[in-house]
Amino acid sequence: MFILTAVLSLLLAAVMAQSAVRKANPDKQTLLLRDRLGVPPWLWTAVGLPEAFAAVGLVAGLWRAPLGVAAAVGAALLMAGAVALHLRVRFLGAALVPPIGVGAFAVIVVVLRAVTA
Secondary structure, eight states: OOOHHHHHHHHHHHHHHHHHHHHOOOOOHHHHHHHHHHOOOOOHHHHHHHHHHHHHHHHHHHTTTHHEEEEEEEHHHHHHHHHHHHTTTTTOEEEEEHHHHHHHHOOOOHHHHHHHH
């Protein structure tokens, strides 16, 4: 079961790291999303920091279970915020799939890491 937890933790870490990098070095598509969501540029960039911390924590959490659980909880909370933001501006349907999917994935990692601690 730990191998499954490790693989899923590393996948979630990669997703969070990729999101953090896109916020630190945005392309046109990322900037368009930011503007459509109505997020100020400083806040968009700032959200990349906890995403990066979550990525690092998920990897380090393979050796220290409480850190892995905390990082996965943080990722889930970040995605809950993303879902709320999408709903606020009425991004419904397919636009909600990424934050809901990553959030659900983070919850699965929380449970698995807690069980394999």
